[in-house]
Amino acid sequence: MAVHQVLIGGEWRESKSTGTFRAENPRTKEPSADEFPISSWSECDEVLKQAAAAAVELRRLPAEVLARFLERYAERIEGCKQELVEIAHTETALPKAPRLADVELPRTTGQLRQAAAAARSASWSLPTIDTAAGIRSMLGPLGPICVFGPNNFPFAFGSISGGDFAAAIAAGNPVIAKANSSHPGTTRRFAQEANQAAGECELPSGTVQLIYRTSHEDGERLVGDPRVGGTGYTGSRHAGLRLKEAADRAGKPIYLELSSVNPVVILPGALSERGEELAQQFSSSCLMGTGQFCTNPGLVLLLAGTETTTFVERISAQFESAPVGTLLSKSVEQNLTRGVRGLIDAGAEVLVGNSAGGGQGYSFANTLLSASARQFLRHNVELQAEAFGNAALIVIAENVDELTAVIDHLEGNLTGCVYSATQGTDDAIYEKVAFHLRPKVGRLLNDKMPTGVAVSAAMNHGGPFPATGHPGFTAVGIPASLRRFAMLQCYDGVRSHRLPPVLRDKNPNGTIWRFIDGAWSKADVG
């Protein structure tokens, strides 16, 4: 079978590859029949050339064209839903339903449509007008955006279909998508639809491009190339940090989503009030999708006591009895094995699990580990290393001071949850815990698990390093996620007919929110 083609400048082309690779079916451990190219630098260079040309053309086009593209693309995705679900299921072992077909696919098309609406309204760009000074500004496109998608959301975070893609396009930028090597076929199928939709909407030919893989060196060269505007990356910490270093050196914005253990604190009153329910909630959240969520609760913080002992027994039993899911790939199994080993080496005790296999294909036993807060404080670096998958570490503190000390020693995380009694008996502890946790996490939750990430304007799927690369931005939630892929563009004394329509006196469609002389308004100026 021929090697699959890459999408460059609107055309599917033979790749100038330096090699090829195949994905595996994680349930059968069989390599796929499909062979995908590893692009050479000269191919990256061609992609960059096309993207740079598209970026120039896009600046001349009304945002309406991009909005229509995003909507048309969403329709086309729905048109081949069954096929996408089949391919993704084969490549990732994620359940076809409800996960892929009924949750992730609608989320993906929903994001594309929300991004379309945001592009059309332009309110995302925070247009700001100072009539007295004659100065006006807004966020404008940044240039070609490289998107590196993760392995765990082949649709909703896919490099040519997910949140970064939608945000980058809606902000007026071309996208250079780099497929995740574990689901190249899924990405290719999306790219076909994206390219068709782009053609129908007459987008510049380099707006949507796809390559599958590069060498590490070429990846680093790509994100630092002068023609690039910025990068969105979701994936492993190690690879992400290499890209970050390259982008930082070139002064190019890079938005990373790296690793997060997502601490969950369950206070004594909550445990005595609804311990059984909370055990169920935790086990479901932690084992859902075989634990392969960015916001998977991987660290549970508890205060020592009888209720805690009962809680740990309950979740141990649940972890023991729950079916073992298939992991996304061989490397996820390897990394999970290594991650659990690292926790044990740092003094964590195995309560349940800790053996490879046990499920269909690549898998690892549902694993629960435990450590004292004192042990955690002695080895806090090792004991907060992410073990991505169906494993969690329980840390038990003897008192509230130990508990807050553990929190103070956490790195940045995407989320932090606190469960407390409904009747106020935990409130004094809650206040301390939440105060210490707040600066460590992007999203603070009460009485719910972190695995749901609503596509909401108020969402923060972000957080301090190393959860992400910049604590001021979110990867999920529209319009805020668009602002990552933009530069601030100010017009000082620029003659009115030369201003972009969004900044002219007349609100172009009467619906754009603009900050005019200190007040948000949809009105015309004057």
Add this chain to the structure above:
Amino acid sequence: MAVHQVLIGGEWRESKSTGTFRAENPRTKEPSADEFPISSWSECDEVLKQAAAAAVELRRLPAEVLARFLERYAERIEGCKQELVEIAHTETALPKAPRLADVELPRTTGQLRQAAAAARSASWSLPTIDTAAGIRSMLGPLGPICVFGPNNFPFAFGSISGGDFAAAIAAGNPVIAKANSSHPGTTRRFAQEANQAAGECELPSGTVQLIYRTSHEDGERLVGDPRVGGTGYTGSRHAGLRLKEAADRAGKPIYLELSSVNPVVILPGALSERGEELAQQFSSSCLMGTGQFCTNPGLVLLLAGTETTTFVERISAQFESAPVGTLLSKSVEQNLTRGVRGLIDAGAEVLVGNSAGGGQGYSFANTLLSASARQFLRHNVELQAEAFGNAALIVIAENVDELTAVIDHLEGNLTGCVYSATQGTDDAIYEKVAFHLRPKVGRLLNDKMPTGVAVSAAMNHGGPFPATGHPGFTAVGIPASLRRFAMLQCYDGVRSHRLPPVLRDKNPNGTIWRFIDGAWSKADVG
């Protein structure tokens, strides 16, 4: 005379120094009698400890306390205005009036008061509420902010008085100020007033701290320290890039303002219409403050022609006859000498100047250089290197294509200006030029020089790398400049009485703009 003390934890203390330094009077080249300490790492560590403790305390205080501090500080600055002007004049040679007393000082107190108003209103934090999803978010404090001020604005960009200081404090963060070594006495005098005001307002004792200098290594360690939230730096590209690398490695936001040549394009119609006036405007802007502005117009792009020849003759005569100002320091003279030499080595022709001295103390002749666009394109890296001070390079293009090619080869800049005929004869060229210039600059101006930087909500004093470290943020203009020193904090399902007041249903003072269910509003929720 004793070595001056450092301000740590609310007290003036003997420094644990590794050495001392003195500033020079740039007009007399005499070292100052005042001796300042170079702080050791153990001193930096103590500063960090105090700042981290203050950051925790500040999170418990209402923003009103910070607002009152900023206002009280502004009053105190006005109370010792004459003294500040005297010291700064001695250390920088900047004119006492109008520059220091009538322009920069009111700008400084104005910024502090605007920051106070922003802190009080909280609208800067973009509170966002999704009532259906039960998710609410806002920008919150980032943690201790290191501020490195530049040499050229001892008041308005001073590390303990300027825009970064005001923005960092108003966003709820302590500041660790590192004085610029060329005006430590001015910075010390500000710090005395800041510390008094902080005491009067009962701020946590580590909110406002000052050290004067560290080794390069300790500076890098400082900006990457886990206790630091982020950094604001304005200064030389070389030192800034070293700090950026250290901060990036630690995943700490750093906002830099590095170098910018601020291209000015003057189109033929404008020249024939008002060439004499434009020559005057350019020469004034370029020589004002001896050219030592971040937004100094250092690169003039012209189309070949008779009018251009006349224009160049006019500005040459003006540069020749204008008095030669004093530069801020010996190193500015050295760097300017080296910078002009670099331009000449890259093929620029000297029209006027190119000799050290000629003014009182540290100085360099007003210098004009010229190169063809073709020469520029051959040596674009060298010919766009900033020669900070009273020097500019004129680049003459044979046609519009050459002109836009030169623009395409520019790095990121803070500003770009285009002058065109009032009657539309330049409009076709304008469109091309502005289109190519737009992505290269943070602020695009029409028919005015870039040296005025209004403190406006719509201002962008920022731009693509290497003008700054992130193209999405501005260093001047409130409220946007506050957002640099903040992290996005989301509350998901958090019980309503536990939300920060800004995110509760009731708008706490009825004046905060909040984005509620897709609409900006000052109303309460529900």
